[in-house]
Amino acid sequence: MSEITEARERAVVEAVAKELFIGGKWTPATEGRTFPVHDPATGAVLCEVADASPADGATALDAAVAAQAEWAEHPPRERGEILRRGYQLLVDRANDLALLMTLEMGKPLAEARGEIVYAAEFFRWFAEEAVRIDGGYAVAPNGKGRFLVHKQPVGPSLLITPWNFPMAMGTRKIGPAVAAGCTMVIKPAAQTPLSMLALAGILVEAGLPEGVLNVLTTSDSGGVMEPLIRDGRARKLSFTGSTAVGRKLLEQCADKVLRTSMELGGNAPFLVFDDADIDAAVDGAMQAKMRNIGEACTAANRFYVQRGIADEFARRLTERMAALPIGRGTEDGVVVGPLIDEAAIEKVSSLVTDAAQRGARVLTGGATVDGPGNFYQPTVLTGVPREAKLAHEEIFGPVAPISVFDSEDEAVTAANDTEYGLVSYVYTRDLQRALRVVERLEAGMVGLNQGIVSNPAAPFGGIKQSGLGREGGTVGIEEFLETKYVAVAL
Known part of the structure; x- marks a missing residue:
């Protein structure tokens, strides 16, 4: 209470x-x-x-x-x-x-x-x-x-x-x-x-x-x-x-x-390479996705995980998302509050439904919460097809869609395939790969092995649209x- x-x-x-x-x-x-x-x-x-x-x-x-x-x-x-x-x-x-x-x-x-x-x-x-x-x-x-x-x-x-x-x-x-x-x-x-x-x-x-x-x-x-x-x-x-x-x-x-x-707006990609520290990557994913209930222009919108660790990453992220307490923000222990209004609920619900109908698998969540208020369950999706709307639109809610990649070029191409360019996130322990990817990403900001980029002492802003x-x-x-x-x- x-x-x-x-x-x-x-x-x-x-x-x-x-x-x-x-x-x-x-x-x-x-x-x-x-x-x-x-x-x-x-x-x-x-x-x-x-x-x-x-x-x-x-x-x-x-x-x-x-x-x-x-x-x-x-x-x-x-x-x-x-x-x-x-x-x-x-x-x-x-x-x-x-x-x-x-x-x-x-x-x-x-x-x-x-x-x-x-x-x-x-x-x-x-x-x-x-x-x-x-x-x-x-x-x-x-x-x-x-x-x-x-x-x-x-x-x-x-x-x-x-x-x-x-x-x-x-x-x-x-x-x-x-x-x-x-x-x-x-x-x-x-x-x-x-x-x-x-x-x-x-x-x-x-x-x-x-x-x-x-x-x-x-x-x-x-x-x-x-x-x-x-x-x-x-x-x-x-x-x-x-x-x-x-x-x-x-x-x-x-x-x-x-x-x-x-x-x-933003459509932030979150890239996890197979040499990444998975614990750190999951921690960063939770920060980048769930800060402000996912209602942030910097929120991770598209998760791209290299095939060798994709199943493990999805399992750990699902466990963390499923365990988040939902409720009114004034209640003790609550981590996930309501979305801002009914229109926000309708948008998130529509995006998840569209992805599921196109073949995405819902690992946790995927529905509104009964009762008063604008609550939506923390959600993880896998197998999200490229044509799904949430692959292109800003979600602005607690939904994490995961896709798999094989090569560095494939990951960067997918990350840049958007009209937006606010922020990108990269997790890798390979310094040379980190520098290559950071320079190739079309974004005004990059979180390298960290899930939060905002800081008053740093320049905040994006490129493209x-x-x-x-x-x-x-x-x-x-x-x-x-x-x-x-x-x-x-």
């Missing part, structure tokens, strides 16, 4: 402001409109939050534009100190923030706490980067002049975050924007707005000036954000979400030639900076 009481659940939800945050003030949406936030484990309504209209969006952009010039001149050290204070507040309140996230998103409390710590690290990292924005000075090749290179904030930025990591995806975008001196309008996903509203409150406490951050919660994402993109005053869009939505946003951004950062640009690392702040060159005559 859980030690989390209903009273405490109510308290953490009630502690969060439910209005829009515009120009440093909490304000209701136009005509007082609201929409419900649901607990995916029970279907119950947690609360109602403000439902922004296009007019509210315009007001938020007005506030960001009005604050931009003064914020750009704010001392870098103080911008960094605001982030540092925000980092400490996140760490200090990790337990309550984790519970809030579990209630609105479903992931188990232990994972939610881990995300709060991970989210906080983006603030700490970019607090340090704020004072390291540099430029350059050079002598012209003919010796008759000098080149000055100066970095300036790109300007008011539009940020759109997903539901699966509702706090970390916020700090990963807000952190570099604050450090660079950009004002923001941010729109969290309608399924998980509470974490972002809590984060806005924390940044107010940390000393962020009025108008720098503006938060729009809305059930009409396209209707509210498209006019802001086409307005022309915002100069940057950073989006994390599906490739299909990303394509539409890129079309909209083209009209005003906005700078874009796109962290889009997995996105544009990078978040985190030393390059993350560059996405919010423009380079100005000054020619000086002597």
